[in-house]
Amino acid sequence: MARMMKAGKLISVIGDEDTCTGFLLGGIGEMNKERKPNFLVVEKDTSVSEIEETFKNFLQRPDVAVILINQNIAELIRHVIDAHTNPIPAVLEIPSKDHPYDASKDSILRRARGMFNPEDFR
Amino acid sequence: MELKTVCERLDELVVELFDKLEDLTAARKRMDDHLKQGFFNLAKARYSLGVKGVGQIQYAAIMDPLVHVHLSEEDGCNKFNLDRIIPNKSSSGAVKKVSFDDQESKVRRRHTGRGDEENDEQKERSDEREEDEEVAQLSSGVEELELRQVANPHSLQDPLRWFGILVPPCLRHGQHSFSQVIAQSCQVANLQSQIDQLRLEYRQLLRQKQQLVQQSA
Numbered sequence: 001m002a003r004m005m006k007a008g009k010l011i012s013v014i015g016d017e018d019t020c021t022g023f024l025l026g027g028i029g030e031m032n033k034e035r036k037p038n039f040l041v042v043e044k045d046t047s048v049s050e051i052e053e054t055f056k057n058f059l060q061r062p063d064v065a066v067i068l069i070n071q072n073i074a075e076l077i078r079h080v081i082d083a084h085t086n087p088i089p090a091v092l093e094i095p096s097k098d099h100p101y102d103a104s105k106d107s108i109l110r111r112a113r114g115m116f117n118p119e120d121f122r
Numbered sequence: 123m124e125l126k127t128v129c130e131r132l133d134e135l136v137v138e139l140f141d142k143l144e145d146l147t148a149a150r151k152r153m154d155d156h157l158k159q160g161f162f163n164l165a166k167a168r169y170s171l172g173v174k175g176v177g178q179i180q181y182a183a184i185m186d187p188l189v190h191v192h193l194s195e196e197d198g199c200n201k202f203n204l205d206r207i208i209p210n211k212s213s214s215g216a217v218k219k220v221s222f223d224d225q226e227s228k229v230r231r232r233h234t235g236r237g238d239e240e241n242d243e244q245k246e247r248s249d250e251r252e253e254d255e256e257v258a259q260l261s262s263g264v265e266e267l268e269l270r271q272v273a274n275p276h277s278l279q280d281p282l283r284w285f286g287i288l289v290p291p292c293l294r295h296g297q298h299s300f301s302q303v304i305a306q307s308c309q310v311a312n313l314q315s316q317i318d319q320l321r322l323e324y325r326q327l328l329r330q331k332q333q334l335v336q337q338s339a
Contacts, residue, residue, distance in 0.1 A: 008190040008191075008192065008205070009190065009191045009192070009193060010187055010190070010191070011187075011189060011191060011304065011307070017177055017178055018161055018164055018165075020178065021164060021176060021177060021178065021181075022157075022160045022161070022164055022296060022299075022300040022303070023300055023303075023304065024181060024185075024281055025281045025282065025293075025296060025297040025300050026189065026281075026297060026300035026301045026303065026304045027187060027188030027189045027206070027207075027209075027281060027301070027304075028187055028188075028189050028304060029181070029182075029185040029187060029281065030185060030186060030187040031183070031184055031185050031186075037185075038187075041178050065191040065193055065202060065311075066191055066202065066307060066308070066311050068307060087199070087200050087315050087318060087319075088193065088200060090200075090202065090311040090314055090315060092307055092310055092311060092314070094153070094157065094303075094307075095154055095157060097161045100154075101150065101154055103147075103150075108314045108317060108318065109143075109146075111318070111321060112139070112143065112317055112321055115139075115321050115324055115325070
């Protein structure tokens with residue numbers, strides 16, 4: 001039987017301007033009391049360290065349940081995404097306008113593929 | 123647990139895992155389709171509103187989420203349920219509606235000749251009654267007012283209003299597409315969580331199987 005744990009968590013986004021605009025139109029945007037948003041618009045001049053720091057902040061925020069990140073941006077901080085093994089927040093890699101989704105790069109699918117080690121079947 | 127039962131359970135897990143992977147691929151495909159549609163509609167909206175017309179400049183300074191995710195635990199894995207608040211349309215279109223009502227009442231007053239005095243008397247009476255009621259409910263009124271202020275802030279408006287009152291239909295369609303993407307993303311998160319859970323169970327059983335094989339050898 002289902003057991004409710006906590007109510008009303010957020011979906012956060014790290015992506016290009018179009019991705020963020022679309023999801024904010026969908027109604028996920030929040031600006032909290034400390035004026036910290038639950039999204040990051042990645043532009044040409046956004047540094048990798050800034051993306052990494054924001055992603056880590058989202059991981060630590062207790063009110064975030066799902067993190068949506070463009071796959072091309074996820075590639076820049078792959079080591080941080082691979083290190084995250086907790087089920088909450090769930091990290092979803094999504095395509096962007098000019099980078100289609102590639103399943104072979106997805107962390108979850110790569111982990112699932114790693115289950116089948118040829119040595120296990122001997 | 124016997125070796126045979128462990129092997130059978132492992133087989134079941136593999137079949138279950140492939141089913142989930144198939145579901146995940148299908149859910150991803152649907153999400154990608156909606157996203158594509160959303161990006162296309164945003165591009166069309168940008169064409170009609172201008173290059174800078176659809177972007178982060180238009181984001182509201184104060185915003186509250188209209189979408190929440192509720193977490194529940196089911197069979198050992200987390201389940202993500204989506205909850206959507208439909209924004210109050212009266213708050214967004216209030217100015218226009220009020221001005222329209224005012225105009226209408228003025229027109230009525232101008233056209234009714236003799237009945238004006240009667241109407242005014244009735245209105246005064248009703249106003250007095252309302253005032254009495256207000257005085258009687260003064261203590262609770264303050265609380266209600268506060269509640270109303272909290273429940274109906276400007277931040278809980280439809281994000282479409284950031285881009286103007288008369289937005290192009292493609293922006294509205296884009297919003298619909300992205301709402302569907304958000305709903306799909308919850309399904310994808312659920313499937314990912316289930317796959318992760320299956321993976322952990324599989325690894326654990328595989329270790330157990332290896333131990334049993336070593337013991338029997």
